[in-house]
Amino acid sequence: MIILYLSLFVQFFLCGCFGYEGAYTLPAFYENILISQHGWLTSDQFTDILYISRLLPDSLGINSAVMGGYLATATKYSTGFSILGGFIALFGLALPSFIWTKVANYYRHRFRNVGEVVISWLRPLAPGIIAAGILLLCTEENFGSITTSPWHFGISLFFFISTLIGTRVYRINPLFMVFLCGFAGLLLF
Known part of the structure; x- marks a missing residue:
């Protein structure tokens, strides 16, 4: 049995x-x-x-x-x-x-806090990743050269700095800033 x-x-x-x-x-x-x-x-x-x-x-x-x-x-x-x-x-x-x-x-x-731990590890890396992206985009094709086309270089640098200040200091919507820079670039180039 x-x-x-x-x-x-x-x-x-x-x-x-x-x-x-x-x-x-x-x-x-x-x-x-x-x-x-x-x-x-x-x-x-x-x-x-x-x-x-x-x-x-x-x-x-x-x-x-x-x-x-x-x-x-x-x-x-x-x-x-x-x-x-x-x-x-x-x-x-x-x-x-x-x-x-x-x-x-x-x-x-x-393991319920694993997601928070991973994000806390990645948080210090975010400025470095953004800086690496900026350095990769700071090429002669995107900004121009100060020796060959100073106008193109100056306007591109102005757009870059104004976008940083507008989005960080004045809290302007980044999409609106891209639209403004694109419209200004269309008029200036």
């Missing part, structure tokens, strides 16, 4: 670990365990479980565990032991979900 209960628990524990709910794959999975491997049920009994699982709001796994555990022990033992077999199979099926939930909550709780 203990061996049968242990076997029910282990088989349905494995179903809970690896049998993800899918209406088309799980019937074959449970049929393999309940009929082919162990012979706990007949095909008619398993077909009844399939019909009942479509009528009841529970999933196929829960119905298979309860009825499979009950019917597997009902052939050899009394009703009380059969009900216990259904509960053991159901406990074996549900236990992996509780374990996965506990593990996921532990790691979610443990």
Whole structure:
């Protein structure tokens, strides 16, 4: 009797670990365990479980565990032991979900501040990244050369400084500043 209960628990524990709910794959999975491997049920009994699982709001796994555990022990033992077999199979099926939930909550709780830590590490890097972008854009193609085209260089430098002052000091919308600089560049060039 203990061996049968242990076997029910282990088989349905494995179903809970690896049998993800899918209406088309799980019937074959449970049929393999309940009929082919162990012979706990007949095909008619398993077909009844399939019909009942479509009528009841529970999933196929829960119905298979309860009825499979009950019917597997009902052939050899009394009703009380059969009900216990259904509960053991159901406990074996549900236990992996509780374990996965506990593990996921532990790691979610443990690493809940990771995003804030990463951002706090990146915060000092932001001015350096902006400065690197500015230095990469300060080329002769963008600003011109002071020796070859001083007008182009002076206007580009004026637009750059006025955009920095306008957005930082006067809090002008950066998109509006880009529009103003583009319009002024269209008029001046």
